[in-house]
Structure formats: C-alpha cells, structure tokens
C-alpha cells in the first residue's frame with residue numbers, strides 16, 4: 001500500500017472529558033472547539049444533562065457550548081447515569097458526585113461493568129463519600145456525597161483517571177488533594193487546572209491541587225487525539241511508499257510514548273507546525289514507511305503509551321526480532337482483556353505471541369497475517385488489527401467494526417482515504 005495525504009483526527013478523548021466537566025463547574029459560558037464527538041464523550045454529555053447541566057449539542061466540527069453553574073452545579077438525578085462504555089466518564093463523575101449531597105447511581109454497559117472501581121471508590125470514601133459498588137467492586141455504583149475532607153493519597157496504580165477523579169472531588173468539595181503515583185500518568189487535568197488559575201504543585205510523581213474559589217469560564221481548542229492518530233501513523237509506517245501527515249495532534253509528553261517507541265523501532269515521526277491551546281501543545285505528525293526492529297517496553301514507559309499497546313503489538317508482529325512489553329497488566333482491565341485478546345488475535349493471524357502475568361512477547365514475522373480477529377467490542381483492538389490488515393497479502397477479518405464509534409467514528413473512512421494500492 002501507499003499511504004499519502006493529510007488528515008485530521010478527532011479531538012482528544014481525555015481532554016474533551018476533562019474540559020466538558022470543568023466547563024460545567026465554571027461560572028459562565030464556555031466554548032470548546034475540536035471537542036471529540038464520539039460514544040465516550042457523548043456518554044459524559046448525556047450524564048451532565050441528567051444532572052441538570054445545559055450544554056449545546058456535541059457534533060463533529062461544531063463548537064461545544066457549555067453553561068457553567070459553579071463548583072457544585074449538579075441536581076439530584078431522577079434516573080441512573082449511564083456511562084455506557086466509558087471508564088473515564090464513570091470515574092471522573094464519581095469524583096464530582098462525591099461532593100454533592102444527594103444519592104446517585106452510575107451504570108454502564110457489560111464491558112464497563114467488569115472494570116475495577118475500588119481504585120477510585122476507596123480514596124473517595126476516605127474523603128468522606130459513601131459509595132456502594134457491586135460485590136466485585138464494579139458498577140453499578142451508588143454514591144452519596146457530602147462535605148469532603150482533604151486527602152493525601154498513594155495510588156497503587158499509575159492512572160490518570162484515578163488522579164483526575166480525586167482532584168475533581170477536591171475542587172468540587174473545596175479541599176486540598178495530593179496524589180502520589182508509582183509512575184507519572186497523563187497530566188491533562190493538571191494542565192487545564194493551571195490554565196484556569198488553580199494552584200498545582202508537582203514534585204516528581206506527587207501532585208497537589210489546592211482548592212479554588214471559582215473556575216472562570218473558558219474558551220479553547222482541543223487538539224487531535226494522539227491515541228487515534230497512532231493508528232494512521234502506524235499505517236503510514238507499515239506502507240510501502242508515500243508520506244502521511246496527521247494535523248493538529250496533541251503532543252503532550254505524558255502521551256507521546258508511542259512516538260518514542262516508534263523512533264526506537266526505527267520509524268521516527270517528524271513533527272511540524274506546533275501550536276498551543278488550553279496548556280496543551282499540538283503538531284502535525286508525519287509518518288513514512290520504515291523497516292522495524294523489535295522493541296522492549298518497560299513498566300516506566302507504559303503510562304505514556306498505555307492505549308497504544310494494541311497498535312505497538314501489531315507493529316511488533318511486523319518487526320525483526322522478538323518484542324517484549326513489561327508491566328502491561330493494566331491491559332487486562334481496559335475496555336476488554338486487551339492482553340488476552342492481543343495474544344489470542346495475533347495467534348489467530350499466525351503470529352507467535354505469549355502473555356504471562358504482566359508481560360507480553362510478540363515474535364516478528366514477514367508472512368502475511370491472515371485470519372479472524374475477536375474485538376469483544378473494544379475500539380482499539382478493532383483499529384489496531386485493521387491497520388495490521390493493510391500489509392501486502394494480509395487478510396484480517398474483524399468481528400465488530402462498529403465499536404470504533406467509541407473514540408473514532410470515521411476511522412475506516414479515513415484509513416481507506418489515505419491508503420492506495422501500490
């Protein structure tokens with residue numbers, strides 16, 4: 001295939017969730033350009049409406065308008081808050097609801113109902129919220145919020161969802177929150193809070209957010225999602241010719257582990273045309289075909305490329321040598337058991353792969369991958385294996401292509417647009 005042209009990917013999912021929620025807590029009219037209009041962020045918007053918020057429709061290419069109503073804006077909901085497939089929606093909302101003095105219930109689809117929620121419920125309970133989870137520590141969750149105490153918390157997992165949840169609880173509850181992580185996770189929440197005037201202190205992997213009196217209304221551009229761009233960039237690297245540019249992609253260093261990994265594999269990605277908005281830098285990223293070498297990913301690398309491991313594992317399948325991904329146990333509790341399914345699907349395509357404990361091994365090969373892939377409705381598995389299916393001689397059938405709607409509704413359109421047969 002030849003990968004050619006210039007595309008823009010949809011807005012960053014993590015930043016859209018955070019901007020939408022902070023806009024609701026602001027004290028005026030906010031305008032967000034480039035917000036992600038996809039299943040996960042629509043889940044957050046729908047929950048906000050049930051909680052009495054007013055925001056304009058979330059649509060591709062549309063400016064999202066949100067009418068903030070102060071630090072504790074929610075009204076008691078009359079029905080369950082359905083977070084659908086979105087872990088970020090469930091966890092971040094749990095933080096905000098912990099500071100509201102009413103009872104609410106968070107629900108989700110079958111995938112979300114198997115994801116661990118104690119990692120946020122436990123520290124929120126320490127702050128003073130009452131949270132009831134299912135026997136396995138999952139959704140549905142019933143939250144009774146109220147006045148909160150300050151928190152200093154050692155998080156056992158490096159998770160930006162945990163960190164942001166606790167900071168948001170602190171903001172709505174008017175108390176200081178400190179979170180220590182084993183490895184620093186993505187810092188979109190901290191950046192946005194700083195831009196909005198909050199005092200954020202960072203010492204190594206310890207972050208403290210002081211309470212604020214108000215969040216001013218804000219406007220800004222949300223950059224494209226590097227986790228979505230990763231699939232197109234990988235298609236550009238696996239191609240046999242051409243040059244593919246992805247415009248306006250967020251290049252926050254806590255998210256660019258995928259670019260660093262590609263460079264180590266022998267496929268440097270060029271960056272140009274930088275701009276800055278809402279404390280986040282964006283750039284055009286340019287991918288060119290490359291012969292790939294195997295890679296070793298360490299536990300310290302993982303938070304900055306956690307969502308890109310399915311794509312990296314598929315790239316490893318086309319590399320020279322055996323790649324190893326260490327410290328990737330968190331993948332078992334993402335939208336699917338990603339670790340198990342990466343191994344299963346690579347094997348189904350004739351690639352040797354093993355997953356044991358927290359480690360994944362993938363043996364590179366040049367024989368074309370052929371077979372059927374099981375996604376379990378996981379968007380990132382569908383996209384990663386679709387890209388692997390673009391190499392010469394490949395035939396990769398994906399059991400569910402529609403699940404990409406969660407983060408990148410027009411993925412298949414964009415992928416076919418940039419690829420032509422060489």
Ligand code: S3P
Nearest residue numbers: 014088158159160161185306307
């Ligand atoms: C996210 C953080 C990551 C990531 C998820 C979005 C966020 O999860 O996998 O897709 O917006 O904070 P963890 O931080 O829990 O690993």
